[in-house]
Amino acid sequence: MTTLETRVSIAEALTAVTQDGLPFRFTAYDGSAAGPEDSQIHMHLASERGLSYVLTAPGDLGLVRAYVMGDLEITGVHPGNPYGLMQMMLNQVHFHRPTPAEALRIVRGLGWSHLKPPPPPPQEHLPKWRRTFEGLRHSRTRDRAAIHHHYDVSNRFYEWILGPSMTYTCAVYPSLDATLEQAQAEKYDLVARKLDLRPGQRLLDVGCGWGGMVRHAAREYGVRALGVTLSSAQAEWATEAIERDGLTDRAEVRFLDYRDVPEWDFDAISSIGLTEHIGVRNYPSYFGFLLDRLKPGGRLLNHSITRPDNRYRSTGAFIDRYIFPDGELIGSGRIIAEAQDAGFEVRHEENLREHYALTLAAWSDNLEAHWDEAVAEVGYPTAKIWGLYLAACRVGFERNNTQLHQILAVKLDPNSNAHFPLRPTWLS
Structure with a gap:
């Protein structure tokens, strides 16, 4: 040195x-x-x-x-x-x-004068009581505030980044030349095929975002779909989209904590991008709640960002304070173990890491293409944060710092028959 x-x-x-x-x-x-x-x-x-x-x-x-x-x-x-x-x-x-x-x-x-910390930027999210009352992490009130920080930025802003599908989760690319919209449709359809959705069934989509899975399932598979989100902006946009698509008789999105869903006996549950927000220590109650809401033989598809190992560590100061307050990641092994301990039979899992890198590249391209509009909508500092975040996450998935796992699980019926085919159709 x-x-x-x-x-x-x-x-x-x-x-x-x-x-x-x-x-x-x-x-x-x-x-x-x-x-x-x-x-x-x-x-x-x-x-x-x-x-x-x-x-x-x-x-x-x-x-x-x-x-x-x-x-x-x-x-x-x-x-x-x-x-x-x-x-x-x-x-x-x-x-x-x-x-x-x-x-x-x-x-x-x-x-030495440079050791006096300047005030943090106003875009930074850090509740003053976070360190003092750590036990409040993932309470209903605090989760609502964390979701509001990230998802209620501006529906128009998200439209520019996400494109027409308004889908803010990993797409599934059937080929390298597929468009983002084709890949998002393929993701929803893959989830539907894994859940074996059929006309007349009831689907619960927890953490439903702007209602993409709810609308796809109702439109393409004829199910009655209920989605819940903690973002009021998402619920408003999704409700308008459901009405616009003529799906009000089969699809609904509520501004509601998933823990407060009163209905029971769903045929299937999809959780696409929610697990990252609930906290690792809350996995037992999370999977227990979902198990209770399913009828015997019902399926759960859990789609979430994961780590390449099962050692717990923080997401890092940038992600925690600017992007996903209170977000937590862990490996797929821990998620599978918690689902099994709750009573699910895990039938299939796969890692879609490369697909998320492609998804993030498409979102970055969209933000660059709509840069002037994005800056006008949310301000230059916030737009810069998003550019940095999307690009950094893309590299993280390319480097295998982060992964994306879909885990399919079944609630057994009383005679231990999971009603699961010998050769699932989505593997054909």
Whole structure:
């Protein structure tokens, strides 16, 4: 490691904590620079406030705060689709933790005044009582607030990103040249085939979003479908779509916590993108509730983002404070075990990781294509956050940092007959 003098430039401090240098150009307001001069991507730390953000926040949170507030400027990539930068940051930039002595020299050289944390950006979500009352995590009130933070941004904003399907979960690409809309329709149909939906059956879709699965099941399979969501904006949009599609006699979406669904004896339940929000310690009650709501022989399809292992860890400060407050991920093994312990028989699982990377690429392209409209709708800082989030998640799925599992389970009837075919039709 390079010996640091009493005064340290920002670029020197940065290169001191990176193992292999920077693959992009970095400059700072103090005139220092690092990284290849001919790099297409250029990151510029523009102010002392930006340096204070970086020095006083854990992990990547400081960089995100500086970026959101405009103190960290990035050129060479589109703010709606900074995939190239995210590839470099996650694949080529390797930070190492300095020793206490090294950290002291760096901070002293940069100036003690930069250790006073600036106020976080207004887009950051962190309830003041989070650390004091951790037991309130995933209460009905707190879950409603967390869902509101992410999903009630603007239906128009989501329309630009998600496209006509208004589907905010992993698509299933039948081929690499399939469109996003074709892939989302294939996802819904795959879920329907796994659930073996038939006319006249009753489907419950928990965490239904904008009602895509509810409408597909009612329209294509003739079922009576009920969807529930904690987002009032989603429920409003879905209800209008159901009316527009002429499905009011078979489909309904309610603004309701899934735990408050009063009906019983559903033939099938789909949970597409809800498990990430309920908390790992709540899996027993979650699967127990769903088991109770199914009739004997009924099926559950659980579709959720997972980790490649079953070791619990936080989602990280950026995701927790800007994207999915209180979100939690775990491996498919833990989810399967909890479903089995609740009384389900697990019949099939598969990992659709590559499909989510393709889905995120399509969403990023949509955001870039509608960038001016998105900025006008939600503001430049929020739009930048979304660009960063979608691109980073895409790289995460490509690197196998995250996965997407569909798990199919059955509620046995009293004589242990699951009514499950020897060769499921979706495997044909």
